[in-house]
Amino acid sequence: MLGVLVNTAAVIAGSTIGLLFKKIIPRKCADFVMTALALCVIYIGISGALKGDDVLVVIISMVIGSIIGFALKLDDHINNLGNRLQDRFGGQSLAEGFVTASLLFCVGAMTIVGSLQAGLTGDNTMLFTKSSLDFISSIIFASSLGIGVMLSAAFVLVFQGLIVVLAQFLSPVLTDVIIANMTCVGSLLIIAIGLNMLKVTNIKVMDMVPAIFIPIAFILF
Secondary structure (H helix, E strand, O other): OHHHHHHHHHHHHHHHHHHHHHHHOOHHHHHHHHHHHHHHHHHHHHHHHOOOOOHHHHHHHHHHHHHHHHHHOHHHHHHHHHHHHHHHHOOOOHHHHHHHHHHHHHOOHHHHHHHHHHHHHOOOHHHHHHHHHHHHHHHHHHHHHOOHHHHHHHHHHHHHHHHHHOHHHHOOOOOHHHHHHHHHHHHHHHHHHHHHHOOOOOOOHHHHHHHHHHHHHHHHO
């Protein structure tokens, strides 16, 4: 769990620095930086989406996952929680910052493979590398999206922690093909987030999050 704890601490530390920068950045500059970040988010999403190797699996995963998320009203729950925390802590786009950062920090082969390695062999090298990347990213995103980015550290801790703890059981399931398809689906959601940040769309991304895990069902069933 050392790698997961370091990764969580890196997100918190980076977000803290980013929040300090946020206070001294002029509003117009912050809005302009947000546009630049949105373009970067879209680029990250496109790069990850190209790693998928089965279009049919991706389509089915998106459809089934979206139905599940819509039925559970995940987006509404996250936004309600975000609004309550926002009323308490202040700031803007708390829910947006949480969802954006959580997906960016947890979608991808580095997260899954690194957590599996940590759980199976105790090798935290990949998670340490990821921690340094997330530290820098959290500074940038927290300076624009606020405290929601810091709160995503809890998601990082739970998501990666579960993979580490359950590594022996998940290892046979999370093959390279499944990881690639999970990354592809998650990256499509990241593209949606980027479009939302640009105010081009208003997609309820959180309702689509279950789609990330649907590719696993193709192995199980």
